[in-house]
Amino acid sequence: MSDKNTTDAYSRGARKYEIKWKKYLDHTHSKLLAEFECTPEDKILDVSAGTGLFAEHLKEAGFGFRSMTLNDVSAGMLKLARDRFSGIESINFHCDYAEELSFEPNSFDVVVSMNAFHNYAGQERALEQVQRVLKPGGQFYLLDWNRSGLFRVVNRLIKLSVPEIINTRSASEAKKMVERVGLKVESEQEWSYSYWKFFLIRASKK
Numbered sequence: 682m683s684d685k686n687t688t689d690a691y692s693r694g695a696r697k698y699e700i701k702w703k704k705y706l707d708h709t710h711s712k713l714l715a716e717f718e719c720t721p722e723d724k725i726l727d728v729s730a731g732t733g734l735f736a737e738h739l740k741e742a743g744f745g746f747r748s749m750t751l752n753d754v755s756a757g758m759l760k761l762a763r764d765r766f767s768g769i770e771s772i773n774f775h776c777d778y779a780e781e782l783s784f785e786p787n788s789f790d791v792v793v794s795m796n797a798f799h800n801y802a803g804q805e806r807a808l809e810q811v812q813r814v815l816k817p818g819g820q821f822y823l824l825d826w827n828r829s830g831l832f833r834v835v836n837r838l839i840k841l842s843v844p845e846i847i848n849t850r851s852a853s854e855a856k857k858m859v860e861r862v863g864l865k866v867e868s869e870q871e872w873s874y875s876y877w878k879f880f881l882i883r884a885s886k887k
């Protein structure tokens with residue numbers, strides 16, 4: 682299993698992604714939207730933006746922002762994001778690994794990683810990058826699968842049946858990693874949905 686397997690799997694499935702996972706995506710995106718805050722001056726980075734669905738939800742919900750950078754390593758997913766927002770100046774696109782972000786330090790007011798942390802080969806390295814590119818006082822939202830309770834069994838079955846990297850953490854493991862890179866955890870929640878378990882961690886840079 683490698684990063685390339687993950688990237689290729691998402692690129693292959695990109696066209697059907699939003700239809701296949703509609704209920705899951707409606708659920709997770711509404712959870713993050715309910716907690717999300719930004720101002721019209723903010724520069725936002727979505728580290729693993731996929732097809733750009735969260736940016737669409739932000740726009741539909743009336744959130745204003747100065748700019749939003751949609752990053753993803755899968756060219757297939759990112760192409761759909763580009764098509765979705767073509768001609769919209771405030772939205773731009775980038776194709777870096779989360780572990781190797783090429784942005785300048787202190788570039789963003791808000792960083793998001795949603796439904797993707799379990800796919801990162803270098804999770805702590807990715808968090809270091811988030812810490813580096815966030816401005817002091819900036820906010821980080823990390824929403825992902827939570828390897829706890831019965832979901833550990835489901836997670837194991839998913840891991841055995843898909844080509845992409847599945848490296849799911851519990852909420853407490855993720856929280857420790859976030860703190861280790863120097864971010865301050867402001868709030869956290871854990872919940873179940875269908876056979877999944879999730880966490881949402883909000884952290885800030887001092």
Ligand SMILES: C[S@@+](CC[C@H](N)C(=O)[O-])C[C@H]1O[C@@H](n2cnc3c(N)ncnc32)[C@H](O)[C@@H]1O
Binds near residue numbers: 728732752754800
């Ligand atoms: C389940 S999708 C989630 C997409 C989007 N955040 C959403 O909620 O619709 C996971 C995304 O993470 C991306 N991804 C996986 N590993 C990555 C990495 N190391 N760096 C950046 N993006 C990655 C995949 O290409 C894919 O688009």
